[in-house]
Amino acid sequence: xxxxxxxxxxxxxxxxxxxxxxxxxxxxxxxxxxxxxxxxxxxxxxxxxxxxxxxxxxxxxxxxxxxxxxxxxxxxxxxxxxxxxxxxxxxxxxxxxxxxxxxxxxxxxxxxxxxxxxxxxxxxxxxxxxxxxxxxxxxxxxxxxxxxxxxxxxxxxxxxxxxxxxxxxxxxxxxxxxxxxxxxxxxxxxxxxxxxxxxxxxxxxxxxxxxxxxxxxxxxxxxxxxxxxxxxxxxxxxxxxxxxxxxxxxxxxxxxxxxxxxxxxxxxxxxxxxxxxxxxxxxxxxxxxxxxxxxxxxxxxxxxxxxxxxxxxxxxxxxxxxxxxxxxxxxxxxxxxxxxxxxxxxxxxxxx
Numbered sequence: 001x002x003x004x005x006x007x008x009x010x011x012x013x014x015x016x017x018x019x020x021x022x023x024x025x026x027x028x029x030x031x032x033x034x035x036x037x038x039x040x041x042x043x044x045x046x047x048x049x050x051x052x053x054x055x056x057x058x059x060x061x062x063x064x065x066x067x068x069x070x071x072x073x074x075x076x077x078x079x080x081x082x083x084x085x086x087x088x089x090x091x092x093x094x095x096x097x098x099x100x101x102x103x104x105x106x107x108x109x110x111x112x113x114x115x116x117x118x119x120x121x122x123x124x125x126x127x128x129x130x131x132x133x134x135x136x137x138x139x140x141x142x143x144x145x146x147x148x149x150x151x152x153x154x155x156x157x158x159x160x161x162x163x164x165x166x167x168x169x170x171x172x173x174x175x176x177x178x179x180x181x182x183x184x185x186x187x188x189x190x191x192x193x194x195x196x197x198x199x200x201x202x203x204x205x206x207x208x209x210x211x212x213x214x215x216x217x218x219x220x221x222x223x224x225x226x227x228x229x230x231x232x233x234x235x236x237x238x239x240x241x242x243x244x245x246x247x248x249x250x251x252x253x254x255x256x257x258x259x260x261x262x263x264x265x266x267x268x269x270x271x272x273x274x275x276x277x278x279x280x281x282x283x284x285x286x287x288x289x290x291x292x293x294x295x296x297x298x299x300x301x302x303x304x305x306x307x308x309x310x311x312x313x314x315x316x317x318x319x320x321x322x323x324x325x326x327x328x329x330x331x332x333x334x335x336x337x338x339x340x341x342x343x344x345x346x347x348x349x350x351x352x
Contacts, residue, residue, distance in 0.1 A: 011194060013256035016265045017249070018071050018272030022314075024064025026282060026307040027056050031298050032114035033286035045300060052300035054226045057233070058219045062177065062241040065116065067248060069178045072120060073185025074194065076127050091128050093338065098124045100337035104276070104330065112283035123179055127186060138187045142180065146242065149176045157235045177241060197253050208250045214243045270318040271311070274328025278314050285310045 045053050079097065080090035098121045105117025130138055152171035155161050161168065170176075188194060197204065218240035225233045255261050271278055289306050290298060298306070321328065327335070 012262055012266070012269050013197075013253055014071060014074065014194070015269035015272035016256060016262070017067065017252050018275050019265075019268035019270070020252070020272075021064045021068040021071065022271060022275060022278055022282070023268075023307065023311045024060050025068060025279070026286070026310055027060045027303055028065070029112075029114060029282065030286050030290075030303045030306050033112065033283055034290050034295065034298055043297060043299070049300045052304060054223060056300065056303070057226055057237060058222045058240075059244075061237050062174070063244050063248065066177060066181045066241055066245045068116075069120075069181035070185040070188075070245065070249060072124070073127065073182040073187075074189040075185075076124065076182070077186050077189035080131055091131055095125065095128065097334070097338045098122075100334055103337070104280075104334065108280050108283070112287075115280075115283070117279075119175070119178070123175060123182065126179060127182055130183065130186060135187065135191050138183065138190065142183045142187055145176070145183065146180050149180060150239065150242070153235055153239050157232055157239070172235075172238060177238070180242070181245070194253070197257055201254065201257070204250050204254055208247060208254070211243045211247045211250075215240070215247050218243065267315050267319050270322050271314050274318055274321065274331055276334060277328035277330040278318065280330060281314065282310055285313065 076094060080094050083090040083093045101124070102118055102121035105115055105119075105121055108115040108117055130141070133141075148171060152168045156165075156168050156172055193200060218236065222233065222236050222240060225236055230236075256265075286306060289309065293302070295302060318328075
């Protein structure tokens with residue numbers, strides 16, 4: 001979510017990947033758009049529903065909100081560095097931006113209990129101390145936190161240190177994963193790697209090829225664990241997330257180096273360009289569709305159908321919107337809350 005980049009300076013690949021991340025998030029959030037009443041039976045899925053449910057677990061669960069978190073970290077770097085170049089106080093401005101997101105998120109929470117916006121805003125404050133740090137320092141912190149996170153998951157998976165179960169749960173929580181992705185995105189942008197993908201193609205390809213067998217191994221493990229009804233499936237999914245995200249993001253950046261592929265995905269870039277608006281809108285569109293369909297529970301088949309329908313609507317809406325306006329409606333509100341009336345006008349004039 002980064003509406004503050006001038007159109008001529010936007011990195012199209014980031015908007016495309018952000019749009020795709022929003023699509024992936026839908027597959028997880030849709031079930032949360034319906035409030036289950038006490039006593040509602042959750043059906044046991046069989047056949048095609050069982051297959052789709054397992055595939056979502058393998059390829060989507062935790063992966064796409066992690067990609068979204070990675071891009072949040074990228075956005076922090078871009079936003080703060082641009083603020084500093086304008087002579088603004090980057091950390092104070094970003095802190096105000098986070099407070100604005102927190103307020104928007106609280107309002108969104110009234111309509112959708114699963115919103116990530118307040119959570120992102122609060123975790124985002126932990127990025128502030130890293131802004132002035134050197135790339136090497138951030139790298140060490142990222143490696144250390146990632147190592148502790150993975151170790152906690154492995155210990156939980158093996159059943160060790162049961163007396164420290166609560167501590168391990170906190171370390172291996174999604175909040176830690178989100179912050180790891182925040183920090184990874186911040187590091188990649190700080191090192192200016194996103195603008196230099198073409199220079200690092202060989203290294204990125206090596207990373208992709210290196211993680212392919214890891215991702216494949218985890219996919220097979222999750223499949224069999226899910227089919228056997230193993231209790232530790234969620235832990236395996238958590239362990240698989242970092243290599244999977246590394247594979248997804250690296251592959252997508254390589255693909256976006258091809259002009260034809262970028263052109264094909266340009267409509268998706270518009271969805272990512274107004275990510276805040278579209279993320280919030282998804283919960284309302286999802287709830288409306290579920291209500292119109294009269295669903296008490298949402299099967300995996302329905303998840304796929306509803307996700308595709310919502311995303312198709314958002315592609316059309318986003319592309320039409322940008323024919324008339326420079327930024328999304330909630331992005332404009334967010335900018336106003338970040339800069340105030342006079343600052344917002346000044347910033348807009350600099351970016352047109």
